[in-house]
Amino acid sequence: MKTKLLHLLLLFATTAFWSCNDQCKETRVTRRFSNVTRSLMELRTQVKSEAPRALERPGKMYIKGSYLFVNEIKEGIHVIDNSNPSSPKFVSFIKIPGNGDIAVRDNILYADSFSDLVALDIADPTKPKEVERIKNVFKFGLFDGGSWSLNESVGAINDQNVEYVTETVTVNCEENISPNFWWGGAWALADRAFLSSSASSASPQSSGGSSGQAGSMARFALHHNFLYTVGQNDLHLFNIATPSKPVDFATVNVGWGIETIFPYENKLFIGSSTGMFIYDNSNPAAPKQLSTFQHGRACDPVVVQGDIAYVTLRTGTACAGTQNQLDLVDVSNPAAPQLIKSYQMQNPHGLSIDFPTLYLCEGENGLKVFDVKDKFAIDQHLLAHFKNMDAYDVISLGKTLLLIGKDGFYQYDSSNPLDLKLLSKIPVGKTTI
Amino acid sequence: MLLMTNVLRAQDPFVKHYVNHTEFGGLFGRVKYPNLYNGNQEQVDNRLSMTIQTFNGVQLTRRLSTGVTIGMDWYKAALLNPVAAGLRYDLTKKGNVKIYGTADIGYAFAWFHDDAEGFNTKGGLMVNPGIGMRIGKPGATAVTLAFTYKRQEADIDKPPLWDQTERSEERVYNRLAIRLGISF
Numbered sequence A: 001m002k003t004k005l006l007h008l009l010l011l012f013a014t015t016a017f018w019s020c021n022d023q024c025k026e027t028r029v030t031r032r033f034s035n036v037t038r039s040l041m042e043l044r045t046q047v048k049s050e051a052p053r054a055l056e057r058p059g060k061m062y063i064k065g066s067y068l069f070v071n072e073i074k075e076g077i078h079v080i081d082n083s084n085p086s087s088p089k090f091v092s093f094i095k096i097p098g099n100g101d102i103a104v105r106d107n108i109l110y111a112d113s114f115s116d117l118v119a120l121d122i123a124d125p126t127k128p129k130e131v132e133r134i135k136n137v138f139k140f141g142l143f144d145g146g147s148w149s150l151n152e153s154v155g156a157i158n159d160q161n162v163e164y165v166t167e168t169v170t171v172n173c174e175e176n177i178s179p180n181f182w183w184g185g186a187w188a189l190a191d192r193a194f195l196s197s198s199a200s201s202a203s204p205q206s207s208g209g210s211s212g213q214a215g216s217m218a219r220f221a222l223h224h225n226f227l228y229t230v231g232q233n234d235l236h237l238f239n240i241a242t243p244s245k246p247v248d249f250a251t252v253n254v255g256w257g258i259e260t261i262f263p264y265e266n267k268l269f270i271g272s273s274t275g276m277f278i279y280d281n282s283n284p285a286a287p288k289q290l291s292t293f294q295h296g297r298a299c300d301p302v303v304v305q306g307d308i309a310y311v312t313l314r315t316g317t318a319c320a321g322t323q324n325q326l327d328l329v330d331v332s333n334p335a336a337p338q339l340i341k342s343y344q345m346q347n348p349h350g351l352s353i354d355f356p357t358l359y360l361c362e363g364e365n366g367l368k369v370f371d372v373k374d375k376f377a378i379d380q381h382l383l384a385h386f387k388n389m390d391a392y393d394v395i396s397l398g399k400t401l402l403l404i405g406k407d408g409f410y411q412y413d414s415s416n417p418l419d420l421k422l423l424s425k426i427p428v429g430k431t432t433i
Numbered sequence B: 001m002l003l004m005t006n007v008l009r010a011q012d013p014f015v016k017h018y019v020n021h022t023e024f025g026g027l028f029g030r031v032k033y034p035n036l037y038n039g040n041q042e043q044v045d046n047r048l049s050m051t052i053q054t055f056n057g058v059q060l061t062r063r064l065s066t067g068v069t070i071g072m073d074w075y076k077a078a079l080l081n082p083v084a085a086g087l088r089y090d091l092t093k094k095g096n097v098k099i100y101g102t103a104d105i106g107y108a109f110a111w112f113h114d115d116a117e118g119f120n121t122k123g124g125l126m127v128n129p130g131i132g133m134r135i136g137k138p139g140a141t142a143v144t145l146a147f148t149y150k151r152q153e154a155d156i157d158k159p160p161l162w163d164q165t166e167r168s169e170e171r172v173y174n175r176l177a178i179r180l181g182i183s184f
Helices: A002-018 A182-190 B002-011
Strands: A021-039 A048-050 A058-064 A067-072 A076-081 A089-095 A102-105 A108-113 A116-121 A129-134 A140-143 A146-151 A156-170 A220-223 A226-230 A234-239 A247-253 A258-264 A267-272 A275-280 A288-294 A302-305 A308-313 A325-330 A338-344 A351-354 A357-361 A367-371 A382-386 A393-396 A400-405 A408-413 A421-427 B017-035 B041-059 B064-075 B078-090 B097-109 B120-122 B125-135 B142-157 B164-183
Touching: A021 A146, A058 A102, A058 A393, A058 A400, A067 A102, A102 A220, A156 B017, A220 A258, A226 A258, A234 A258, A258 A302, A267 A302, A302 A351, A308 A351, A351 A393, A357 A393, B017 B064, B017 B142, B041 B078, B041 B164, B064 B097, B064 B142, B078 B125, B078 B142, B097 B142, B125 B164
Parallel strands: A021 B017
Antiparallel strands: A021 A156, A021 B164, A048 A089, A058 A067, A067 A076, A076 A089, A102 A108, A108 A116, A116 A129, A140 A146, A146 A156, A220 A226, A226 A234, A234 A247, A258 A267, A267 A275, A275 A288, A302 A308, A308 A325, A325 A338, A351 A357, A357 A367, A367 A382, A393 A400, A400 A408, A408 A421, B017 B041, B017 B164, B041 B064, B064 B078, B078 B097, B097 B125, B120 B142, B125 B142, B142 B164
């Protein structure tokens, strides 16, 4: 009797559970692109000043004097009065279709608008006025992974709108280390410049005239009488001897997958998805390539201080990289940059150096503050790690630290790097603080 | 004399005491999924993972013991450590072969799991009910064989692919666990 019962029970258990299936659902948020054609004739009438509006998808930051310019990806520029960092005020919104980058010389703001370079007079920041436009200088570009290209023959921009789609698929419950989707190519790689912005206090952006401060992620840079812009594979020079009258000057072919430009002393550090190019800029009208520092495929913001370039590589969206690290590169001989040391990081994004303090954004993992005096032991000199924030990019202005994350724009009092004090926060989606 | 001691023993009042039940075995299951590399043709794979666990507790009554079960499960893509409240209950009374019910409910941690770059594995809820048989004299060390259903959840953050901004996986392991063990 008992054995029968036992058999019965075991039989039941085995048959009931024998068909057990593992259930694994992967949720992905994927970009979807739809093609649209925009008329240049119409786009060129759309640059205007509007009432202030809320941050939605903030892009790059740019600082000039007490004003802060925050790009709204592909839409325009928020002008923010930051004379009191504890309570920044939205002043106006400059609508510029297809805008991603900003540079300011004196009272003139340069911005890209798809294929055109637009110069705006911002002497009265509440009422910026378009003063000059150089047409058809940029041939193609990227916003948030979606590309656009100029069709000169019909005067149109072939653009892609980007949508984010959430999909759930059944997977096999194993870590599929995905094959490297290298065919994403330059298009996918270079968009990071538009996904993030960062800056460095170590960036003497110009000499002659007064310019603002951009970041290591910027594609625009000012130096002497020139505005440098990097496209996907070239470097464009504009003569701005008269700031209100920029003149298309020259184009230098650089390479492939160009992402950022960082001017330092008489050199240009150009970040691409495969490495860092160093250009001699002692003759600002004709930059000459000195060397290339090759690294694996990865996203790579660069800042430079003294003889050391700080390069971060990270994996993730559009970067196709496999490393998360901070590289220190000796650039004392710019013709032959040499690796000093690599440090493992979590997911480094923008960075900023205020020697000897290095601010490094780790995305969702917050902000790390390092003392970099000992270049061989930076990892042993982590001064602080602020975890309760999403840090995408950072600009150190000595006593103030500007930080942008997914949820908004922060300003900190950084007079003591060990103890950042929040001065103000502009949350995404709100015009008031 | 021997008979007498046995009789005396049987008449002893029950005393609560420490019990240990340590087992190892396999987690048998399958997975059905569309194969990306074969035109999304559905494919079924068998899965077998190793499991060990130890239950430490108190024999509360002659039939019931409760305690804490900790274990380790080597899934193909996750190494999980369930920590659970456990229960063992004898369904039959007499003889040297007893059938017992077993249940563990708890949470698994990924303490010892080493993630690949960009991945972050977190454990999840675990339930593990079933039946087993214990072979051995009452009160002495016994050998056990258990058949249980094991449901284990896990969450995995994954690095997004080039056209993605987020990627994560919700994983549920549904397995038949067959375990051999000893209890004392």
